Amino acid sequence: MRHLQQDALDRWLAAERDGRDGEAEAALLEMFEALPLAAPAAGFADRVLVRAGLQTAAVPADLFAWRPLRIVLGLALAAAGFGVLWLPPLLHFLMGLWSVGGAVQGGIRVVTDASQWLATALRIWDFWVTIVHALAQPLAVPQVMAVLVLSLLASSLAFRFLRDQITGERNWTYVDPS
């Protein structure tokens, strides 16, 4: 038994072969009209509403089945496992503080280490300040500053114009090499 689409297909191809454009178009329309459209997975409208911020995503009844929670728990466990590596030196340090002498010694060590870190940070900061200062010196000249501002303005206008040109022209030619 021949089905409706097959009949329409035959009429379409016969009309195309004989150059009867009107009939070909009508038969092709008829063939496609008989076809149901593809559908997205169930719950599409709900997902759109969630994405549009009109509805909150439903949290599954089983909390551990909720993917974000599983990710957070996994990361927490990994962090805890990683932290175990520092546990022996930390315990050793804390046990050293048990006596008065040990506490003083520990305090001095903390202050010394902190000072060294601070000194390193200040050296890096100083290095960056020197660079920025050297770069900023020419900007103190008004003419240089004016040229810079004009260049920035011109380039941002050009960039915006280019972007508008590209995004405004939505043509398949620029998308698919075929």
Next chain:
Amino acid sequence: MKTDTELAASAAQGSQDAFRELVKRFERPVYSLVLRMVQDPATAEDLAQEVFVKAFRALRTYDPRWKLSSWLFKIAHNTTIDHLRRGTPETVPLEGGEDEEGRGGLAAVLADESVEDPRAAAERRDLARSLERAIRQLRPDYREAVLMFYVHGASYQEICEATGQPLGTVKTNLHRARKELAQTMTGLGWGPGETGGAAAS
């Protein structure tokens, strides 16, 4: 039942139910159009969602003189092109794969064996595969015009509005696309007096 324009007006005023109804009414046309342009169900789902979210945000600017479907097709057209511009996507061919059978490919919708004998169902499936292949072989602008005109019933004018192409170009594209489709289908063994689908199966 509310008209499309009434639904759009209610949704623009913040009615969640109206927007949900609007999405349900147009999810199939928008999704199936995007699906056949990007060839990947997951990407099509994501882009179709994006189309409706953009539509929701722009509902206040919707001009009721346009058909709502044309307006949505225009957003779908722009969204799909913007997505494809961001880079060459990894696609999963629809033909013959699980996606075609399971998620709305023509073969899936034509292969309902419960309503006819297995031989007819197999023929329908072959025809669907051939059609899917022929549509996929079209240039993207031809493919889009064919899908809008023949599958979604859009008029020439609506296609012009959605794609931003002149009327002459749309008509020429449709004419050439139809010829190419016919050529491909004939090449696949379909036509008057043929059993059809030898190449497809």
